[in-house]
Amino acid sequence: MGVNSNSEKGLSFNDNSGDSNQNSSDDLINILPNGFAIYSFEKGYLQWNKKLEEVLGYSLADVVSMGPLDFYDDADKEMVAQKMQDDAEVVAVEFDAVVIAKDGRRVPIAHYVKAIIYNGQKCMAISGIDISEIKNTEAALQKTIKELSDYKIALDVSSIVSKTDPNGIINFVNDNFCKVSKYSREELIGQDHRIINSGYHSKEFIENMWQTIFNGNIWRGDICNKAKDGITYWVESTIVPFINEQGKIWQYVSIRKDISDRKRAEHALLNSEANLKTIFDTSDTAYTLLDVDFKVLSFNAEASKFALNELNWKGEVGDYLPDYFLPGKKHTIEKALEDAKAGKHINYESNHPQPDGTVNWYLVMIYPVADFDAKVLGVILSVSNITNRKLADLQREKLTADLIQRNKDLEQFKYIVSHNLRAPVANIIGFAHELQIGPSTEEEKAMYVKELAESASKLDNVIKDLNQILQVKREVSESKELVSFSETLQNIEVSISNMIKAEGVEIHADFTAINEMNTLKSYLYSIFYNLITNSIKYRRPNVPPVIKISSHKTDAGITLVFEDNGMGIDLDKKGDQVFGLYKRFHTQMVEGKGMGLFMTKTQVETIGGKITVNSKVDVGTEFILEFVA
Amino acid sequence: MKIPQRFLLIDDDPSNNLLTKISIKKTIEGVDVVDYTMPENGIQFIVDEYAENPVQTVLFLDINMPTLSGWDVLDKFAEMPELIEPNFTIYVLSSSVDPGDKEKAANNKLVSGYLEKPLSRDKLKSMFQLV
Numbered sequence: 001m002g003v004n005s006n007s008e009k010g011l012s013f014n015d016n017s018g019d020s021n022q023n024s025s026d027d028l029i030n031i032l033p034n035g036f037a038i039y040s041f042e043k044g045y046l047q048w049n050k051k052l053e054e055v056l057g058y059s060l061a062d063v064v065s066m067g068p069l070d071f072y073d074d075a076d077k078e079m080v081a082q083k084m085q086d087d088a089e090v091v092a093v094e095f096d097a098v099v100i101a102k103d104g105r106r107v108p109i110a111h112y113v114k115a116i117i118y119n120g121q122k123c124m125a126i127s128g129i130d131i132s133e134i135k136n137t138e139a140a141l142q143k144t145i146k147e148l149s150d151y152k153i154a155l156d157v158s159s160i161v162s163k164t165d166p167n168g169i170i171n172f173v174n175d176n177f178c179k180v181s182k183y184s185r186e187e188l189i190g191q192d193h194r195i196i197n198s199g200y201h202s203k204e205f206i207e208n209m210w211q212t213i214f215n216g217n218i219w220r221g222d223i224c225n226k227a228k229d230g231i232t233y234w235v236e237s238t239i240v241p242f243i244n245e246q247g248k249i250w251q252y253v254s255i256r257k258d259i260s261d262r263k264r265a266e267h268a269l270l271n272s273e274a275n276l277k278t279i280f281d282t283s284d285t286a287y288t289l290l291d292v293d294f295k296v297l298s299f300n301a302e303a304s305k306f307a308l309n310e311l312n313w314k315g316e317v318g319d320y321l322p323d324y325f326l327p328g329k330k331h332t333i334e335k336a337l338e339d340a341k342a343g344k345h346i347n348y349e350s351n352h353p354q355p356d357g358t359v360n361w362y363l364v365m366i367y368p369v370a371d372f373d374a375k376v377l378g379v380i381l382s383v384s385n386i387t388n389r390k391l392a393d394l395q396r397e398k399l400t401a402d403l404i405q406r407n408k409d410l411e412q413f414k415y416i417v418s419h420n421l422r423a424p425v426a427n428i429i430g431f432a433h434e435l436q437i438g439p440s441t442e443e444e445k446a447m448y449v450k451e452l453a454e455s456a457s458k459l460d461n462v463i464k465d466l467n468q469i470l471q472v473k474r475e476v477s478e479s480k481e482l483v484s485f486s487e488t489l490q491n492i493e494v495s496i497s498n499m500i501k502a503e504g505v506e507i508h509a510d511f512t513a514i515n516e517m518n519t520l521k522s523y524l525y526s527i528f529y530n531l532i533t534n535s536i537k538y539r540r541p542n543v544p545p546v547i548k549i550s551s552h553k554t555d556a557g558i559t560l561v562f563e564d565n566g567m568g569i570d571l572d573k574k575g576d577q578v579f580g581l582y583k584r585f586h587t588q589m590v591e592g593k594g595m596g597l598f599m600t601k602t603q604v605e606t607i608g609g610k611i612t613v614n615s616k617v618d619v620g621t622e623f624i625l626e627f628v629a
Numbered sequence: 630m631k632i633p634q635r636f637l638l639i640d641d642d643p644s645n646n647l648l649t650k651i652s653i654k655k656t657i658e659g660v661d662v663v664d665y666t667m668p669e670n671g672i673q674f675i676v677d678e679y680a681e682n683p684v685q686t687v688l689f690l691d692i693n694m695p696t697l698s699g700w701d702v703l704d705k706f707a708e709m710p711e712l713i714e715p716n717f718t719i720y721v722l723s724s725s726v727d728p729g730d731k732e733k734a735a736n737n738k739l740v741s742g743y744l745e746k747p748l749s750r751d752k753l754k755s756m757f758q759l760v
Contacts, residue, residue, distance in 0.1 A: 414727065415727075418724070418725040418726055418727040418730070419692075419693040419723075419724055419725055420693075422724035422725060422726055422746075423642055423645070423693070423724040423746070424644075425724070426645065426724045426745070426746030426747045427642070427644045427645055427648060427746070427747065429747050430645070430648040430649075430652070430746070430747025430748070430749065431644075431648060431747075433747070433749055434648070434651060434652075437750070444651075447647075451644050451647065451648070454644060455644055
């Protein structure tokens with residue numbers, strides 16, 4: 001392992017033979033743990049120990065026949081030649097060089113070369129250590145260092161990194177840290193880490209964090225920090241305490257990620273959820289969310305109010321909702337829920353009678369809740385109290401009906417004014433005129449005066465009738481009471497007893513089904529009176545009047561029937577005029593001015609009833625009065 | 630207008646019939662005046678009388694009557710034109726001051742005119758140019 005310009009000179013084994021010192025040193029070098037060789041500039045390799053043979057595979061014989069640099073790696077040959085120049089005579093040199101072993105392996109060898117005199121010759125003592133393993137370790141270390149450095153770069157680029165000493169004094173920040181905190185590196189180094197505290201977190205939170213890292217544990221969490229300009233930002237942080245060989249923390253490294261956007265989104269979501277919840281709970285509409293089996297999933301405050309008031313349901317999640325509806329309504333609600341589950345939007349109004357006699361009205365809407373794939377997840381039942389609106393509607397309907405009735409009344413009034421009021425006036429004008437011109441005789445004069453008086457009284461009657469009708473139409477001030485049908489009839493029989501006797505009237509009453517109703521006494525009397533006297537007035541000539549009166553209980557309330565055997569009315573012709581004011585269907589032979597039935601109808605309607613008529617000429621007439629209980 | 634041989638009054642109000650009859654008799658002496666308070670009877674009179682003894686007649690017809698209204702009577706007349714058209718001049722004599730009634734009368738071809746009650750002598754005179 002030496003080099004010499006004239007290295008081609010061989011070295012003979014014979015030169016060394018016969019020297020006992022030589023032999024003992026041979027044995028010595030063979031037990032050295034390192035490779036050892038002696039190279040003579042003149043005679044080439046003189047010694048080559050077993051270790052070298054073991055490591056490189058070459059024997060002394062092999063290397064003697066080889067050129068001195070032949071087994072070095074081409075890349076190292078020049079360097080080795082240099083090192084083994086003359087300077088080696090004075091100073092020992094150390095260098096590493098790669099030797100190509102006999103089997104072709106590349107073996108890095110650490111060389112220690114020193115010039116010696118061996119057997120009187122100027123030689124080089126070369127000690128070599130196989131450093132393959134060291135080299136491998138070094139390479140692995142280099143790789144690890146490179147990797148670590150790559151990690152650091154990656155971390156620097158991706159994260160916000162800072163390091164502090166055990167007391168929390170910043171001694172390193174990366175660019176991201178400066179960027180997000182808006183402090184320069186100079187402003188941060190040497191400062192307490194608390195410089196970026198936002199004050200957002202509780203004392204407990206901060207203490208817990210310090211406790212964790214102080215005990216040598218890694219802490220993870222979201223922290224709100226404050227930048228130099230006062231604006232806060234959120235970072236997802238990992239703080240790693242670094243522990244030295246003595247088990248003491250020597251620095252803290254914190255690695256953070258900016259999550260301000262995520263935090264803002266979270267806040268927005270929380271806010272909007274809170275807002276929705278607020279709307280849900282403060283809505284005056286009751287909402288109940290049901291699953292596909294109609295079990296309650298959730299409901300708002302209004303829903304629990306409605307449930308308690310109208311369904312007597314305490315409102316528990318998991319209850320089967322239809323169970324809480326009235327037996328009559330259970331199937332209806334189940335059907336509606338099924339329909340909604342099938343995708344329909346259901347909509348109906350429902351009334352709930354209250355103990356105080358009023359009625360609450362609700363608008364019920366049921367609709368399906370579906371996911372993005374249109375799969376029905378449940379149904380929402382929304383119930384809004386529309387009592388006020390409904391009452392207003394009913395009032396408006398009543399008002400409209402009233403207006404229509406008023407208009408009809410006005411039409412009728414116009415007719416009355418044109419005919420019934422105008423007729424006696426025309427007569428008065430006519431007879432007064434005749435009186436002015438001068439009657440021919442005293443008899444004539446007396447007749448005119450008589451006619452004048454009659455017409456005037458007729459006029460007065462019409463005006464009184466009109467006044468009476470207007471009275472009826474006004475709001476009824478009389479209060480309702482229980483009125484007996486039989487008593488009412490008795491009173492009338494007494495008051496018209498003369499007429500009954502004179503005409504031979506028979507009245508058959510049957511009030512066994514029901515004999516009283518809660519109504520206005522004077523109206524019921526008037527209705528009975530008018531219908532009875534009407535039957536007597538319009539009796540058939542020579543047929544004694546027979547009047548049958550009966551009461552009946554119906555689903556809706558009470559029905560009264562008045563039946564006679566009188567002249568009857570041709571309803572095909574006059575049906576629409578039966579209850580008209582001043583409508584008469586019979587001739588002068590019968591007293592009447594067409595007021596009775598008009599008044600009766602008005603009164604029946606005023607006390608909440610309905611009157612209808614059946615009649616056949618020369619057979620009789622039947623009036624049916626229906627009162628809703 | 631030529632004075633007819635007969636006046637026929639159909640009105641359920643006997644007072645008005647009396648008044649009209651007096652006016653006619655005092656205006657046109659000796660003329661025949663027949664009055665009916667039941668329109669059915671008036672129609673029967675026409676049917677009975679005019680087939681055999683038709684005379685020129687002025688009819689004063691009321692509208693507002695209980696069993697048959699004036700319009701109903703005119704409807705019946707339309708069914709017997711052979712008796713009505715050659716013999717009758719028909720006036721509606723009504724207390725009504727309703728323009729609707731006047732219009733209805735004007736639209737009925739059997740009706741020659743609409744007179745408002747009372748029917749005074751002056752009105753009759755001017756109708757028959759008796760001034």
